Amino acid sequence: MTSMGSTSFEITINLIKLVLVFLMMVQAVPILVWLERRGSAFIQNRFGPNRVGPLGLLQLLADAVKFLTKEDFAPEKGNRFMFYAAPVFALIPAAIAYMAVPMSVPLKLDGHTFLIQGFEINVGIVFILGISSLAAYTILMAGWGSGSKFSLMGAMRASAQIISYELALGLSIVGVILLYGTFNLTEMVNMQQGPLTFSMFGYTVTSSYLPNWGIFYQPVGMILFFAATFAESNRLPFDLAEGEAELVAGFHTEYGGFKMLMFFIGEYGHMMIASGLMTTFFFGGYGIPGISFQEMHQIGLNLLGTETLASIFNTVVHFLSYNLKFAIFLWIFIHVRWTLPRFRYDQLMDLGWKTMLPWALANTMLTAVVIFAASYFTI
Amino acid sequence: MTADVFIFWFLAILTIVSALSVVLMTNPIYSALSLAMTMVSVAAIFVTLQAYFLAGVQLIVYAGAVMVLFVMVLMLFDLKNELQAFSRGKFTGAIKVGAVGILAGLIVGAVGSFIMAGKSGAPVTPEASTSADATKALSEHLFFNHVFGFEALGVLLLVIAVGTVALSRSKGGTHAKH
Numbered sequence: 001m002t003s004m005g006s007t008s009f010e011i012t013i014n015l016i017k018l019v020l021v022f023l024m025m026v027q028a029v030p031i032l033v034w035l036e037r038r039g040s041a042f043i044q045n046r047f048g049p050n051r052v053g054p055l056g057l058l059q060l061l062a063d064a065v066k067f068l069t070k071e072d073f074a075p076e077k078g079n080r081f082m083f084y085a086a087p088v089f090a091l092i093p094a095a096i097a098y099m100a101v102p103m104s105v106p107l108k109l110d111g112h113t114f115l116i117q118g119f120e121i122n123v124g125i126v127f128i129l130g131i132s133s134l135a136a137y138t139i140l141m142a143g144w145g146s147g148s149k150f151s152l153m154g155a156m157r158a159s160a161q162i163i164s165y166e167l168a169l170g171l172s173i174v175g176v177i178l179l180y181g182t183f184n185l186t187e188m189v190n191m192q193q194g195p196l197t198f199s200m201f202g203y204t205v206t207s208s209y210l211p212n213w214g215i216f217y218q219p220v221g222m223i224l225f226f227a228a229t230f231a232e233s234n235r236l237p238f239d240l241a242e243g244e245a246e247l248v249a250g251f252h253t254e255y256g257g258f259k260m261l262m263f264f265i266g267e268y269g270h271m272m273i274a275s276g277l278m279t280t281f282f283f284g285g286y287g288i289p290g291i292s293f294q295e296m297h298q299i300g301l302n303l304l305g306t307e308t309l310a311s312i313f314n315t316v317v318h319f320l321s322y323n324l325k326f327a328i329f330l331w332i333f334i335h336v337r338w339t340l341p342r343f344r345y346d347q348l349m350d351l352g353w354k355t356m357l358p359w360a361l362a363n364t365m366l367t368a369v370v371i372f373a374a375s376y377f378t379i
Numbered sequence: 380m381t382a383d384v385f386i387f388w389f390l391a392i393l394t395i396v397s398a399l400s401v402v403l404m405t406n407p408i409y410s411a412l413s414l415a416m417t418m419v420s421v422a423a424i425f426v427t428l429q430a431y432f433l434a435g436v437q438l439i440v441y442a443g444a445v446m447v448l449f450v451m452v453l454m455l456f457d458l459k460n461e462l463q464a465f466s467r468g469k470f471t472g473a474i475k476v477g478a479v480g481i482l483a484g485l486i487v488g489a490v491g492s493f494i495m496a497g498k499s500g501a502p503v504t505p506e507a508s509t510s511a512d513a514t515k516a517l518s519e520h521l522f523f524n525h526v527f528g529f530e531a532l533g534v535l536l537l538v539i540a541v542g543t544v545a546l547s548r549s550k551g552g553t554h555a556k557h
Contacts, residue, residue: 011382123514126435130422133443137415137450144408144454152454159451163444170439183432183514 014119021118022095029268030060036334043338070257075147078254082145087255087262090138094269097131100124101276102186104286104319105293108311116315117186124185125173129166132232132273136162138266139251146254154250157240157345164352165231165238171360172224175367176281179217188214189285193292199374211289214282220363222282224356229274231352233267235333237340240348275329279322286322293318386427394420408453415446432514 034049034057041048049056074083099118107114121127136159143155180188196207196216215222231238242250252263279285288296293314300313343351397416404410418441425434521529 121431123431123435126432126439130435130438130443133439133447134419136443136447137412140447140450140454141412156451156455159447163447166444 013114017118018099021099025095025098025269025272026265028272029265030064032268032271032330032334033063033264034060035331036337039331039334040338043335064261067258067261072257072259075254078147079145082141083254084259086138086142086145087259087266089141090135090263090266091269093131093134093138094266094273097128097273098269098276100128100185101273101280102189102285103276103322104315107315109308115186116319120184120186123183125177125183128273128277129170129173132270133162133166135232135266135270138263142255142263143251146251148254150249151251151253154242154253158234158251161231161234161238161240161348161352164349165228165356168224168352168356168360169228169232171357171364172221172228173281174360174364175218175221176214178364178367178371179214185280185285189280189287192284193287195290211284211287213284213289218282218363218367220359221367222278224360224363225281226274226278228356229270229278230333230336231348233270233274233333235267235271236337237343238348239342240345271330271333272326275326275333278329279325283325286318288318288321383427387424390420390424390427394424408450411446411450411453415442415450418442418446430513432517 037059038048038050038056040046049059052058052062074080100121101124102115102117102120104116107116139155139158139162143151143153143158146152176188177183180191182188182191192212192214194212196210196212198205210216230236234242252260255263287293296317297310297314300310300317301307304310304313394417397413397420400413401410401417404413418437422434422437422442425431425437
């Protein structure tokens, strides 16, 4: 069930999972920061952090210690309560929304079924969109609580941008929802199993080598969704909130030390949600092309012998498959940041309202008409 | 005390406290943020009632879009704390007394009808249904039974949007030279 569970065992397991997914998210951030710094250095023909530890990996540890031991200061003119609450709130929407993304096939042990996701919710998409739309508050709270003009202007820009692109983001997913006929993310992943199959007007065309992934049905939706998630996570080319030349650093100008790190974790959390959703909607989720869940379970059974070990094998392999796709999208996020220049503000608004919104609307209507025609004229 | 009861009381108290602080806070920005908090906790109550779709829509539309705009506009003003939470005067006093009377009547009515229903028989238990069915049933209600009302509401919202644009652009709008 979708509730917290009926027995104390189920409730305990669910609580542990909540902590685990949160820790996974937080632990991924230092690695992403390292990737971002080394990656940007690679793109710009520099070295990047390479002195502390092997490949500069211990630089993260040094950074964490530095962040923790920095002086804790708050602006005098600001609102102390809001100023301290904002970074904490920045973590919450990203962490809760990431809980709903399914990461592997359910693990079956001793008659119990453990879902490899924080919690299963039947309207996963609506839930994730709803929770992540709350992120605008943290930016506004930070900007207003800092009591500085630069912070407030940065917060206004960032939140106006997030609200504008939320429309295009929501509409670009409607085509996907129409296509699969469900809000449930796990069911979507299950529907993307097997080879690519189009059935229309009574004919069925099956591809021999392409997987049945959402990108082949919704290419326009995929591009719109990916572009809108860049704007939602406030990253280049949409990081108008951080126009250094005119706004210093946007809404977190007055923040330092660990408080700023928490905003960072929130931003990377939004990147992770975006990558997880891209994987789930358009790239088959945790599925592996050319091999089904049952076949993988059978391979595990042949290799390891017992049913329990085969189930663990199945879960681990699909978990790795999910994380591979997930990492590819995270790398695209980082690569785009160091490749494209920033938009001007009016260009940003034009792109959101005059380009992406009409395209998303047209995509929705076209998908609806095609799905109706395909189901109506078969008989 | 089971987990369900605990979650219900936690959410109920959270909702009521944040709803009260909308009225009692003297700073308008705190009031607006408390209203957002109220909406989030109402959405959480929808989740415990297994109305997942409604909970999501409540979050996206009210908490995520409408209240963010409110907070944004409020933060642009240079607002000071009000000296007192309630205004004074005979006319507003009469309105306050009337509002308190209506609230008391509502509470008495709700408690009374609850007691009467308790006497008349077993409490009404909704049929067990999965949330996917609930979403489907909701859409069937909206688009089959109430399609004309739904379309009329859509036209009304469009009229409001066009009217707002027309008002803001008349006499040069925000760039008018007085």
